Amino acid sequence: MSSKDTPAIRQSKGGVQSVERAFGLLECIANSAGSATLSHIAADVNLPLPTIHRLLNTLVNLGVVRQLPDRGYALGPGLVRLGDIAGSQLGAVARPYLRELVAELGESANVATMDGDMVVYVDQVASERQMRMFTEVGRRAHMHATGVGKAILAGLESEQVRHIAATAGMPTPTEYSIGTIEDLEAELGRIRERGYAIDEQEQELGVRCFAMAIPDSPAPLAISVSGPISRVDQSFADRAVPLLKDAAARISAEMQSGR
Amino acid sequence: MSSKDTPAIRQSKGGVQSVERAFGLLECIANSAGSATLSHIAADVNLPLPTIHRLLNTLVNLGVVRQLPDRGYALGPGLVRLGDIAGSQLGAVARPYLRELVAELGESANVATMDGDMVVYVDQVASERQMRMFTEVGRRAHMHATGVGKAILAGLESEQVRHIAATAGMPTPTEYSIGTIEDLEAELGRIRERGYAIDEQEQELGVRCFAMAIPDSPAPLAISVSGPISRVDQSFADRAVPLLKDAAARISAEMQSGR
DNA sequence: TATCGAGTTTCCGTATTATGGATAATAACT
């Protein structure tokens, strides 16, 4: 698991050193499932102990890191709050359009963004149906195995796609999931051609999903509608695709205008 | 809305200045719904423009802040990731105990923490039932209107409770919700006496919930089980309360030991 | 229970690093 890839701490030219280091520590703790001890952290990031200790103290005072009774460090509730707000703000623009989609199509709609090498669902409007698709907000999933993920990947360079697949791996949650880079690239080609992605029971058996990337968004973003294959069929697609396209364009426009 | 309370940026003795400032900026952006412009931020936190600009640049490079086409700043996807991990790590300790609760009681179980003046659900184990309680992980709710919230409030000072109620407000989602500080304090008294909180259709009609705070946890934490009033009745309570109590104690113990 | 050692925390002189006034560039407004 712990690959050599640990990028230590990236020092960009005009950046504030201590801030970059602080987030490096957060990343490090995030990667060490549960808690991380001071020396454990010191082994990952390449910094002297006193420096790490001082930074961590600052973060503890800020509430973004908490120190356990055994002196280990873990991410704190302050981050939950910020992350939650960040997610809702990302999703806020899309929310009304998702509502429209749900109202017109009767199936759940989602927005997701790419973070690192995975997709994170940032908002969802659930359908009123009894049996409905449910995706936890904040949930992370592999890009190649989701509609939104593939839609986003289709907008990236081939090189970047390969890098993502390499670092995140390509597990196959179902027998329909894409398992090789070759298959993925072929699929991305089809997506670029037709303008939207289909998740054909690749994430979960019995679930079909139509997804589309938001063009020119500040952060990579995609929307989708999904539901059981019995309801989400060809005639559903005929209705859904134009609506998705329209929604994506309007969300994009609203994002450009800044507000 | 914009009260004088803006604490600017707290400079604690042994803290790293730039890191504290950086998180001050994040807080500021979080409070300004949507985007915040450079000068808008400068008005809130009391810092010269170049300093803010440099810090923001650093944060943008780190991916925790994104800059919109209109040059406004908003929280970025990096925070979604960190917040998500922070939440799941907080919940990770509780997860196995939640599973036990669900297995024994057949209803959904939750963990929530307090962040600022609201509760945030950090994890949930859903029951297998068709009709089940569903709470989105990461969702925030008012303290006074939820079982977990009231359980946490019952462990705080009266003064702090009043402060929270004042800042967050006391909306009443249902006709059963608590609407005044007086009623809330009386209810908290009852909770302290009996040792657990009941949410009696206060959050959503038809839903009853039993909640208990985790004693001596590093961050305020509470667990709960909830379901439709038809199933979650007195006999359910008789079975649930001892189990809740036991689970809370064991989670507490595990948290103390650090791991 | 005494001794040891890994891991953690505090101290403080140093120079590296962030700082912010001044200025230039850019966008918004009239």
Place this chain on the structure above:
DNA sequence: AGTTATTATCCATAATACGGAAACTCGATA
């Protein structure tokens, strides 16, 4: 086009974070 408000860049200054060394704490071992 002229003007103002806002944002971005420079760079000399000293304040700030830095990290070597040493004290301390805790847990393990004899």
